[in-house]
Amino acid sequence: MNKILIITIIAIFLGVNAHADIKGVSLNKISEKVSSTVSNLIPGEGLTEVDVKLRDDNNGNGNYEFKILGVRDILPSDNSNLFTQFSLHTQEINSDKRIIGNLGLGYRFLNSDQSMMFGANTFYDQDLEENHKRVGLGFEAKAAMLDFNYNLYQKATNQLVISGTNEQVLSGQEYNITSQIPYMPWSTFNFQGYRMGK
DSSP, X not given: OHHHHHHHHHHHXXXXXXXXXXXXXXXXXXXXXXXXXXXXXXXXXXEEEEEEEEEEOSSSOEEEEEEEEEEEEEXXXXXXXXXXXEEEEEEEEXXXXXXXXXXXXXXXXXXXXSSEEEEEEEEEEEETTTOOEEEEEEEEEEETTEEEEEEEEEEOSOOEEETTEEEOOOOEEEEEEEEEETTEEEEEEEEEEEEEOO
């Protein structure tokens, strides 16, 4: 199913790009039209963002990038929400354009006085071209004077040799905490970092 969607999108890009060259229409306008069309094809209520960029590489060859992001509610209520997020995008890896897919599940809820929001999520990433895989887990807390995020990533595939190059998905973690400094409302404290594993 994913491969059919990817092939359809690429066919639209290439066909539209050729049509743009013939008609002399700007690639920016074509990119906007394709983004809008693809966005309307994705069913369901929720947030949908589609960004398609078509470019000419000055050799007469069309180049493209795309990013599709969707968020859909599963069990919404006044104080909590179970939701899913999915994305599909191009990414340059070792001078090779890859298509990366992501699927996530998240839950957010407010505390009893609705002054703080807490959340947790889990997600799965896959390089659809070369079959690299990664899973993750994240936590967050947000309030008027606090913004906290923590994400843990775990590789799900071992090192692969792609076109003579050793490629390895890395495990790791990243964290960020931002807070307003007491008695100094014009300034904030921020502590962030990451650690990569093998």
